Amino acid sequence: MTAVMTDLEKDFLEYVKKMSAYNEAIGLMYWDMRTGAPKNGIEQRSEVIGMLSSDAFNMSVSEEMAAYIAKLSGKKEALNEVTQKTLNECKENYDRNKKIPSDEYKEYIVLCSKAESVWEQAKTESNFELFRPYLEKIVQFNKKLIGYWGYKENKYNTLLDIYEPGVTVEILDEVFAQLRSEIVPLVQKIAESSDKPRTECLFKHFPKEKQKEFSLAILKKMGYDFNSGRLDETVHPFAIGLNPGDVRVTTKYDEKDFRTAVFGTIHEGGHALYEQNISEELVGTPLCTGTSMGIHESQSLFYENFVGRNKSFWQENYDLLKSCSDGQFDDVPLNEFYRAINESKPSLIRIEADELTYPLHIMVRYEIEKGLINDEIEVRDLPRIWNEKYEQYLGIKPSNDGEGVLQDVHWSGGSFGYFPSYALGYMYAAQFKNKMLEEIPNYDELLEKGDLEPIKAWMTKNVHRFGKMKKPLNILQDATGEGLNANHLIEYLKEKYKEVYKL
Amino acid sequence: MTAVMTDLEKDFLEYVKKMSAYNEAIGLMYWDMRTGAPKNGIEQRSEVIGMLSSDAFNMSVSEEMAAYIAKLSGKKEALNEVTQKTLNECKENYDRNKKIPSDEYKEYIVLCSKAESVWEQAKTESNFELFRPYLEKIVQFNKKLIGYWGYKENKYNTLLDIYEPGVTVEILDEVFAQLRSEIVPLVQKIAESSDKPRTECLFKHFPKEKQKEFSLAILKKMGYDFNSGRLDETVHPFAIGLNPGDVRVTTKYDEKDFRTAVFGTIHEGGHALYEQNISEELVGTPLCTGTSMGIHESQSLFYENFVGRNKSFWQENYDLLKSCSDGQFDDVPLNEFYRAINESKPSLIRIEADELTYPLHIMVRYEIEKGLINDEIEVRDLPRIWNEKYEQYLGIKPSNDGEGVLQDVHWSGGSFGYFPSYALGYMYAAQFKNKMLEEIPNYDELLEKGDLEPIKAWMTKNVHRFGKMKKPLNILQDATGEGLNANHLIEYLKEKYKEVYKL
Structure with a gap:
């Protein structure tokens, strides 16, 4: 009332x-x-x-x-x-x-700001020992926070709750186990496949200005409103919503690999569509932003993977890409291109991982964070544990800590509990896609026609407009009629890689 | 101590x-x-x-x-x-x-914000009556302000003091009379000259990107530090100092008249050099900006006129301009070009006026403002008075109020007392130039060599670094050893136009 x-x-x-x-x-x-x-x-x-x-x-x-x-x-x-x-x-x-004593909090802010520059150096020098004392203090402080805030069932739940309210260790353990049991054998099969995509076409010189032209065109097709935003260049791409009428996308151009800009722009564009379509009545309140890291990531990953890596999308856009390029795709049939951009193979660096192996990178981090917070893992053992888990999950092992345990900035800033959001966003996205197909059965056909409006409208109706008016799991439940469910992502991955690798 | x-x-x-x-x-x-x-x-x-x-x-x-x-x-x-x-x-x-009752002040802010949009419409429609009631209220409020603040000698002094502390009606009446008595006959002589510059070369198509290239090169030569600034495009150009390490210049490109961007950039660059070279110890205080509108304008006008419209400067830079252009200057000798960019003729629009006639535009406004504030002129008579004064000072008459009394935005925002700063800045600049010649006698030679560093250093030593630590007339006195003196500007104008028009 x-x-x-x-x-x-x-x-x-x-x-x-x-x-x-x-x-x-x-x-x-x-x-x-x-x-x-x-x-x-x-x-x-x-x-x-x-x-x-x-x-x-x-x-x-x-x-x-x-x-x-x-x-x-x-x-x-x-x-x-x-x-x-x-x-x-x-x-x-x-x-x-x-609940946090303000002097302790200030000390922690100073610690994190120092830790970030030490981490940078440690990463460059591949020297974990340099970073270790800082990380130990940060982990210690996070445990202290849990002491102040209290916890239910598992201490790590308190940290998860900051980024993804409602999601718990119990839930994550189950879905991650399920995901892992399906992804690992699939990765194995792909490794053994005798018909792998040829990817040489990806790495030719693609002029920056032309990449920009293509990126702008795709953002427009996605329904990104340039009267409420703009595209700029940066080193570490991001999207930012200042208000729904001013949501900016940034990207990075690698002239030796157009995928950085193209898939990066589509990814950030997904985040931006969310922020542009939050209901106007929430402007000026703390509700005028995405409801959680995971739901935000569901939007970026939906567009990056379910739109941008979909074959129908490229049926519509491959000619434009070709015309922007310097001829690098001239002898590459659409299907070969499609297979190339969907290549999957185990790699060491999370942010360069493909759709299939990405969740495994997240699981490694999740298990380590959970262990640290529950006193089951010590900071000093991290390099060994990290490498063991990479070997176990991905079958490869970092040759140094710079490409191993030191690769991500998150821990130096005290962000424990954040990583799972990436994988959750992926599962949410697959659930949205599944539900969307019931209501928009001609999804692929729309992509082929370049008509992305109904897709955006569905997301706005079910996700965007609410901002923080609903908690993430309520968004999911109301939109799809179910709770977190890894099956849709598993189904998608199986089907997709069966096709790409002709398994 | x-x-x-x-x-x-x-x-x-x-x-x-x-x-x-x-x-x-x-x-x-x-x-x-x-x-x-x-x-x-x-x-x-x-x-x-x-x-x-x-x-x-x-x-x-x-x-x-x-x-x-x-x-x-x-x-x-x-x-x-x-x-x-x-x-x-x-x-x-x-x-x-x-001293201003806060409810009255709020009302005034609302009035001005409405007035500005009404003024825009009035200007477009050339309809003074539309704007008149707003202007009447604004003038009324400014008189009220003077009532709250008090005044010495002349009510208008109180408003002048906001923009140019220390400068009074008494001072301005004297220097403006002096300027006018010299400029008007000079304008007359020029009108009668039989050897006028040919200006067709100015108005050929000059590609925007190339204008930008040239503008960037000139800013660099002026000593503008791009690690502490950047150049962007806008509709109404300005420079803005956020802090001395971040002072931004904006410009506008007219492909049919390269002068807009080139002289506009040099002008704003002059403002920017001021803000970039304020002493670091003033950062974070209200002293970390130019000391007055007039001193600020002295910097922009110094660079625009005494550098940018100087023949020696173009001896150094004409080849670069030529190479950026699409050939529009191929058959134009340097001297012809120099004369063209220094053409002088009476015109109706202040912001398009040349060096010589510009002060006359300011005097018209000064006399009107002074009259309004002292109850000697009524708002309703402004169109008539404006046109009479233009005829009297410049020998031309607006055909409508849009190109007459409605041309400037200032009054709609309540800025009374601001206009004189433009002319003061011009006189200050000529005084600085005169003094600088004593200390840097090879001034023209430096311009010919493209070595502008000693000029910037002189300005930084005498003007820039102080920010608001000194009042404008103290800056002037300490730098030149004298108070406001119109003679240096008069001498400069006489000499320059004698040369340009072969009088």
Whole structure:
């Protein structure tokens, strides 16, 4: 029931609007730093970002916020639905942040910022011992956090809950075991296949300007609105939603491998469609963003894999790609191209992994994090454990820690519990695809025609528009009628690789 | 004498640093809106800018600020020099802003924001009556402000003081009369000259990308540091200093008239050199910007006219311009080109005026503003008075108000007292040039060699580094040994146009 708004409710919404304003300004400064801000201004800009971040943080744990929570929580049923959910979100943040002693938290922020630069050096030098003391402290602090916040069943659940509320160790253990039992034999079969794709055509010189032209065309076809966004170049690509009318995509051009830009842009474009299509009524509240890392990743991976690596999509777009290129595909039939972009083979680096082996990279990290947090693994044993797991899951072994345990930035920033979101997003995406096929049975035909509008409309109706109004598993349940289910992804992978490798 | 900093002094500096942080974030959002922010996000972005502006404004008139001013003013001699000047600046702002009843001020802000869109329509339709009621209210409010703030000698002095502290009606009346008495006969002589420059070569097709290439090269030669800045495209060019390590230039490319971009970039580059070379110790204080509109304009006009329209400069750069162009200067000797870019003839639009007639455009506005504020002119008579003055000063008459009294945006935003800065900047620039010649007698030779470093160094030593540590007339006095003096500009104009028009 929606009632007339009281002054208290209005004041609360003004208050959160101001926090959103700080975050929007911070977002723009972040984007700017990564797309061409002059380097001599960066240090001072970082201070500005720091000050605005403190403002937003202080507002989230202020006495004023405490008073809003106390006064409004008693009369929730009288509140507008958006206010209710906003209040919940603010309360969760308040409770979480208030429980950490502020001096400890500040110390931790300093630790992480140091740790990141040490990690960079350690990675370059492939020297785990350099990073070890920092990682030990970070793990220690995360355990402390769990002490402050409490936990249910498994300590690691508390960290998972930050990124993917509702998802637990129990759930993950089950789906990951299931995934692994299907993926590992499939990887094996592929390794033994005698009819592998030829991939030489991928690595010819593809001029940057032409890659950009193609990337822009594909974003447009996806339904990305250029009146509400723009495409820029960066070193580590990302998409960022400042508000639904300003959602920016960044990409990277590798003239020796067009896939970096093309699949990267489609991936970030998927994230961007999510942010562009959040309901306008959520602007200025903390609900005006994706509901979780996993659901966000479901959108990027859906477009990257179920659209961008689909043969029908290339039936529509291969000629355009050919015309943008310098002739590298002239003697390559569509089917050969399609097989090439879907090559699968075990590799050491997560971010370069293919669709099939990617979840195995995530499982390695998941098991290590779970073990660390539950005192079953020690930081000093990580290099050995990492290498053993890579051998066990992927059949290959890093020759040094730079391409092994030191490859990801996440742990140096204290992000424990984040990695599983990548794999969850993939499973969610497959579940959405499965459901979508019931409602849009001519899915492939639409791709062939280049008509991606109904696909975007389905995602907007079932996912985008809600922002954080629904928790991730509610989005999934309401959209597909089921909870987390690895079977759809497994089915997809089996079918796809059977075709690509003629198994 | 500089003493050890007290905690109070440190807290005060932290406080102003935060205000600077808001302003830096606002500056970036402003730049972004004018260089490619997606249009659908603008409305929400404007709200964010509004909120951060309120924050900065509220901090400037807060009780906390009042307390700092009260506590620190008593012990100024114990403060660091930067703190002293910062305190003065904060006190001036506090006094000015506190005297305006806040409800009246808010009403005025709304009025101006409406007035600007009405002005746009009025200009397009050339319909002064549409804009008249708004302008009347704005003038009325400015008179009210003078009532709150008080005045010395002449009411208009109070407004002048906002933009150019120390400059008064008495001073301006004198220098403008002097300028006019010399410029008007010179314009007359030029009109009668039988040897006018041929300007057809200016208006050939010059590809945008090539204009950009040339603009970048010239900025570099000027000593603009691209590690502390960047060049972008916009509709109404500007330069903006976010901090000395991030000072951005924008320009506009007209493929039918390369002068827009080339002289526009040099002009904005002059502003940018100022902001890039402010002393690092002023970062995070309100002193970290140009000291006044006039001194800022002295820098842009110095580079635009005394560098960019100097023959020696083109001896060095004409070949590069030729090589960037599509051949439009192939049969044009350097001297003919030099004369063409220095053509002078009376025109109706201020921003398109040449060096010689430009000050006359300013005088028209100055006299009208002075008359309005002193109740000697009524808003309803402006179109008639405007046209009469153009006829009297420039010998031409607008055929409609769109190209007459409605041409500038300034009044719709309430900026009365701003226009004189343009002419002051021009006089300051000529005074700097004159003094510089004593210390750098081989000025022209340096331009011929393309060695602009000593010129920039002179400006940094005498102007740039001080930021707002000195008032404009102190900058002038310390650099040149004299007060405002129109003679140097007059001498320059006489000599230059004698040469260009072979008088």
